[in-house]
Amino acid sequence: MSSERNHIVPYKTYVFVLLALIALTLSSIAITTIELGGLAYAGALVFAIVKSFLVLTWFMHLKYDKLYIILWVVFVFAILLVTVVVTFLDYLYR
Amino acid sequence: MSSIAIENEANYLKYKGRYKGLLGWILSTDHKRIGLLYLYSMAVMFLIGAGLGLAMRFELLAPGKTVMDAQAYNATFTVHGVIMIFMVVIPGLPAVFGNFFLPLMIGAKDVAFPRLNLLSWWFFIIGIFLVLSALLFGSGTPDTGWTFYAPYSFRTGTNLLPAIFGAFVLGFSSILTGLNFLVTIHRMRCPGMKWTKMPLFVWTLYGTAWIQLLATPVVGITLVLVALERLFSVGIFDPALGGDPILYQHLFWIYSHPAVYVMILPALGVISEIIPTFSQKHIFGYKAIIASTMAIAFVGYLVWGHHMFTAGMSGTAQYYFSLLTFLVAVPSAIKVFNWISTMYKGSINLQTPFLWAVSFIFVFMIGGLSGLVLGALAANIHVHDTAFVVAHFHYIVFGGTGFAFLGAIHYWFPKIYGRMYDKSWANIGWAVFFIGFLTLYTPMFYLGLMGQPRRYYDYLAEFHGGNILATIGSWILATGIIIIFANLIRSASRGEKAVMDPWHSKTLEWTVPSPPPVENFDEIPVLEESDGPYNYK
Numbered sequence: 001m002s003s004e005r006n007h008i009v010p011y012k013t014y015v016f017v018l019l020a021l022i023a024l025t026l027s028s029i030a031i032t033t034i035e036l037g038g039l040a041y042a043g044a045l046v047f048a049i050v051k052s053f054l055v056l057t058w059f060m061h062l063k064y065d066k067l068y069i070i071l072w073v074v075f076v077f078a079i080l081l082v083t084v085v086v087t088f089l090d091y092l093y094r
Numbered sequence: 095m096s097s098i099a100i101e102n103e104a105n106y107l108k109y110k111g112r113y114k115g116l117l118g119w120i121l122s123t124d125h126k127r128i129g130l131l132y133l134y135s136m137a138v139m140f141l142i143g144a145g146l147g148l149a150m151r152f153e154l155l156a157p158g159k160t161v162m163d164a165q166a167y168n169a170t171f172t173v174h175g176v177i178m179i180f181m182v183v184i185p186g187l188p189a190v191f192g193n194f195f196l197p198l199m200i201g202a203k204d205v206a207f208p209r210l211n212l213l214s215w216w217f218f219i220i221g222i223f224l225v226l227s228a229l230l231f232g233s234g235t236p237d238t239g240w241t242f243y244a245p246y247s248f249r250t251g252t253n254l255l256p257a258i259f260g261a262f263v264l265g266f267s268s269i270l271t272g273l274n275f276l277v278t279i280h281r282m283r284c285p286g287m288k289w290t291k292m293p294l295f296v297w298t299l300y301g302t303a304w305i306q307l308l309a310t311p312v313v314g315i316t317l318v319l320v321a322l323e324r325l326f327s328v329g330i331f332d333p334a335l336g337g338d339p340i341l342y343q344h345l346f347w348i349y350s351h352p353a354v355y356v357m358i359l360p361a362l363g364v365i366s367e368i369i370p371t372f373s374q375k376h377i378f379g380y381k382a383i384i385a386s387t388m389a390i391a392f393v394g395y396l397v398w399g400h401h402m403f404t405a406g407m408s409g410t411a412q413y414y415f416s417l418l419t420f421l422v423a424v425p426s427a428i429k430v431f432n433w434i435s436t437m438y439k440g441s442i443n444l445q446t447p448f449l450w451a452v453s454f455i456f457v458f459m460i461g462g463l464s465g466l467v468l469g470a471l472a473a474n475i476h477v478h479d480t481a482f483v484v485a486h487f488h489y490i491v492f493g494g495t496g497f498a499f500l501g502a503i504h505y506w507f508p509k510i511y512g513r514m515y516d517k518s519w520a521n522i523g524w525a526v527f528f529i530g531f532l533t534l535y536t537p538m539f540y541l542g543l544m545g546q547p548r549r550y551y552d553y554l555a556e557f558h559g560g561n562i563l564a565t566i567g568s569w570i571l572a573t574g575i576i577i578i579f580a581n582l583i584r585s586a587s588r589g590e591k592a593v594m595d596p597w598h599s600k601t602l603e604w605t606v607p608s609p610p611p612v613e614n615f616d617e618i619p620v621l622e623e624s625d626g627p628y629n630y631k
Contacts, residue, residue: 083395086399089408090407094408
């Protein structure tokens, strides 16, 4: 619709995001070569979270979307978080 | 609103587009044709699954081997479960009636992504063939049960991988359908159709679509992990390699419990359409039903652990899952109260769809109350993995989704085919089916409480009487199914012509000719402030 704002993201931005994603992927592989014990999982998860954030923000256009769309996505991640927490009610208290 | 039979040459059944004959159907992007493609494919799978169920009941007619040995029985209940769950009841109502009626009910010409919709059906068919290939080829029919529990699922020598991959592909079909419905409901409602003016069936499709979208990927990736475990022994679920088989159960039920709500929520929506129509009265507590729908969808997402009370979970988790399981009963009961209140002082018309709806309430209540027995921690230990669970499950899934499905087909049949079925035979079919259902599954409550385990081809002599009764019930039920199918199949081509709105309903699908034109509406309808889906005078 004409009343909606359109954003044309420059290719340069996409290329930067792509390079960042590749770098983070390589980093998440590289971190496994360091002996960090249980922290290696935490490291891999941090890299994955940052990558998801980049994809959602730029590739999936959330940066330019309306607030309610962003809230829906937050809601979905909240459900995922609750699911993980509930699963750990078993593992932490077993 | 006119109630005159309208002969519309451009209806979706007669329309000849780019392709003709069978190709005109299997390559059609018309949501109505896709809905019927799902209906026909599911009907075939249902008959196969029901045949396997009959064979199981025949085996259990007497203790010891009757018609099959233990291994064949294991394979039979596995295939029966996989077919009925993944190919019939999960896609069931959303894929058939959601596809056919969602656009019609919200005043749209099609779903948001018609080609994606067709792709979903193709994924469905590919998934079916993959699962069937596991039966016909390789080293034996899978025997794990439909749950594919670890560690047996990666130790069994049977041909499990194609079945797992088939379930994975079927999941994609479900995800894409859910996505399509979400976008359609958000973006394509006709002018004036606010959220609080949507028919309740559409609301339940909306709740269902969220579950399909959020929960199905979990089981997809879990099945991939099982395949990796089988092929490469990666040690995620295998205790011998440091894995945790209970993690499999968590991941499986994180999807598969919400999947029960994928099955049952649209069923609740169908009942919410039928009851006001045949009571000719505004639905009681419209907003309460919406709130309870979304509450069931949300809380139902978080109760998966009640399938695992005896698996070795922590006491804290058991307490939490039991508590939330009891909470789900509250919104479910709200719906039942609303339906009963809608009927109260209504002008009730005892047509076949209404008979299915009220019998649905009866069996759904028994199924729901027996669910509370299973949700209570102490009682669960006693009846876990007994015939009681089989009875509860079939009362909810077959009694719930199945009754609602048959109610829906009898309700919307005149709209779908433009013809009316024989009402006398339809009522006889309902009565025989209902008696058969009760005779088949009710003894299982007793057998389970007495201690008969499920998934065994043999049993102690003391359980003989109940099993004879249940097997006789399966024959009565099969007779009912034959009557219903024969009546509907015959009526689709030879029934008398149906009028546009034979039930005097108020939702938008009844404002178009029967069968509907290809593009549904000549002009997109506009709802006025006074219009509404249940505005009966």
